[in-house]
Amino acid sequence: MNHVGDLGASVGFWCRLSGHSRRNRCVRIDYADDCHVDVVPHLVLDDGRQVIVNSKENAFDETNPEGYTAWMKEKDALAGGHLRKVIRLVKYLRDSKDTFRIPSVILTALARGTRPGL
Known part of the structure; x- marks a missing residue:
């Protein structure tokens, strides 16, 4: 069960000009x-279970991409299309300032709760 490693090797082959790094559940490809x-x-x-690989724990984590997408679209519509922009801004601040570490899915859930009625 080395799916992230296999993905990293494949990405490395195709992304020689840009950087890439192996993470716990993904491969990060740097560009632009x-x-x-x-x-x-x-x-x-x-x-029938949908899963992603957790390399750190050598296990599968169950996921629901269709449910998450529907949830995100609903909340973004309630915010007049601004929720995605806010999330991108917070992720940018997280990544550029390097003052805190928090998974993107947690940032998304927190951003959803910042405005009453979302």
Whole structure:
């Protein structure tokens, strides 16, 4: 079960000109002046569960990408399309200032709760 490592090796082959690094659940690909994208291996197991790989614990973490997408679209619509912009700004501040570490999914949940009615 080395899906993140396998992904990292594949990404490394195709991304020789840009940087990449292996993370716990993803491979981070750096591009265009401090921008990056995290690529997460998503698997559907034989029993139908959707999972992502947790390399640190050598385990699978269950996930629900369709549910998360629906939730995000609903909350962004309630915020007049500004929730995604706020989340991007907070992620930028997190990454550029390097003063705190918090997973993106937690930042998203926190940003959702910052305005009454969201």
